[in-house]
Amino acid sequence: MSGTPSRPARHLFGRGSWPEVNRIGDILRTETVGGALLLGAAVLALIWANSPWSSGYQDLIAFKAGPHALHLDLTLAQWAADGLLAIFFFVAGLELKREFVAGDLRDPRRAMLPVAAAAGGMAAPALIYTAINAGMAGGALSGWAVPTATDIAFALAVLAVISTHLPAALRTFLLTLAVVDDLLAILIIAVFYTSSLHLLPLAAALLPLGLFALLVQRRVRSWWLLLPLAAATWVLVHASGVHATVAGVLLGFMVPVIRRSGGEGPGLAEHFEHRWRPLSAGFAVPVFAFFAAGVSVAGAGGLGETLRDPVTIGIVVGLVVGKCVGVLGSTWLVQRFTRATLGDGVSWWDVLGLALLAGIGFTVSLLIGELAFGVGSEKDEHARIGILAGSLISALLAMVVLRARNRHYRQLCAAEERDTDADGIPDFWDDDTVRR
Known part of the structure; x- marks a missing residue:
């Protein structure tokens, strides 16, 4: 009597599809x-702020620019935090939506791990x-969310210094964890760090946001x-x-992932991500870090x-x-509970190393x-020193x-490269995985 065929064991950090691995490699x-x-x-900001010319740094970050009539006469530091980081979160929104709509994480079993790790x-x-700040005076407890964020750019810079041959699945896990982490962080900011809420401009923001969504849905x-x-959406929010x-996250979520024809190839979200990620990683985030x-x-x-x-x-x-x-727990x-x-x-x-890398909190922290x-x-000064020390x-x-x-x-990578076909796809990738 033949038994029922057993289902193949599920692997955490299994190999993703070859196209997805290539795309993730470009992002990394x-x-x-x-x-x-x-x-x-x-480093430049730290040196300048602790130099004899530190007053020049303080004057620079406090310099105001912008139209007063629109209540946008902000300091350069505020423009970096409110304006440039909106670009960063726009790219994060694009990446998260693409991963869960068309990426390998559209499979709930694959998505479970990075989402759970980010939440934990x-x-x-x-x-x-x-626990450490319970009962402390001076509003110390309000900083409970400061150590919750992971800085993906900083973490990947450390990986580059290590020159590790970490498997693509682990690198993808770190990237996805950080993107989910960013989304949870923006929810925390919106819910817990909104001191006053004005409903009229918030409602008005739905108009340009809706028009933006209509246009991008039409590609x-x-x-x-x-x-x-x-x-306009940013100004009203x-x-x-x-x-x-x-506003950056909301705009990112409006962009469609799948091509209108339903065919193969990059959709509009991937197109925008390709255009805006270099600006985010190469300009917006470093400038914010400087200020x-x-x-x-x-x-x-x-x-x-x-x-x-x-x-x-x-x-x-x-x-x-x-x-x-x-992350490790x-x-x-x-x-343990999925028996994977x-x-x-x-x-x-390897998981311990990634969990330690997740402790590099910088930009969002x-x-x-x-x-x-x-x-x-x-306390903000003390928090910044704590972030720098903890990240280091x-x-x-x-x-x-x-x-x-x-x-x-x-050694493993050297062996696998010898098994790569002329088509550029290593033999160790499963045929079904390649087709996806």
């Missing part, structure tokens, strides 16, 4: 370059920060039509009291006092310990710190773990 290269620029901008990687740091690409509508970066990372250690009350502040401690422990525990729970196994050759040491404590306040510690620990795996994967 762009983000890695952006991460290097981000790191350079942050945000919950654990928030709980740790809250209109003309910048002279779309850009004014996007700008900013006027409503909701953080203006929310946000310039903290004066002496002006923050001295390094000793700063490091003893529960706000600083909560952020450092949240990023280093909380992120690692949250969530991954283990998914594996790790992909071929993947070790829990700095933004939330400003919203939680107020730009220029003492996480990066160093991740480098130790992943370097130990580097030689192993280098």
Whole structure:
């Protein structure tokens, strides 16, 4: 009597489709370059802010520009946080929608892991920060969300320094985790860090947003039509009291992913992502980092006092310990309850290295710190030092773990390259996977 054929075992971090792996590779290269620029901008800001010419840096970030009639006479630092980061979140919205509509994560079983890891990687740091700052005066608890974010550009820059041959599935997992993390972060900003809400401009924002959606659904690409509508949406969301970066995510979600003909090839979302990602990674995020990372250690009350502040401690422990525990623990729970196994050759040491990399919180963490404590306040200064310290510690620990795996994967990659056909698709990719 023949038994029922058993279903093939499901693998976490299994190989994705070959076209998707190629696309992710292009994204990672762009983000890695952006991460290097981000790191350079942050270091430049730190040096300038702690130099004898620090007053020039403070004058620059406080310089105001913009039309007063529209209440947009903002400082350069505010333009970077509210305006340039809207581009960053627009690209994040495009990427997230594409992944879940047409990417490998359209399969709920594949999407479960990065979503669970992102949620766990945000919950654990928030709980740790809250436990450390419970009962503290001065609004310390308002910074509970600061250590919850992961900076994908910074994390990929660290990977580039390591020169690791990390499997594509693990790199894709890190990218997707960070994108989901960004979406959850923007929801936190919209819900918990909106101090006042003006319904009239918020309702009015639906008009240009709706027109933008109508045009992109008709596959209109003309910048002279779309850009004014996007700008009007941003202005009205900013006027409503909701953080203006929310407009970027909403605009990204409006862009269709599938081609109108339903045929093969990149859709409008991928086209826009290809156009705007270099601007986001190469300009918007580094400029924001330059204006946000310039903290004066002496002006923050001295390094000793700063490091003893529960706000600083909560952020450092949240990023280093909380992120690692949250991502690693969530991954283990998914594996435990779905009875899945790790992909071929993947070790829990690899997952630990990625979990440590997730503790590199920078761009969105700095933004939330400003919203939680107020730009220029003492706690904001302490939060920035905590973000920088926690991110640096996480990066160093991740480098130790992943370097130990580097030689192993280098040997595997060398063997796999020998099995690559003339068509450029390695033999180890399953035929069905290639077709997808």
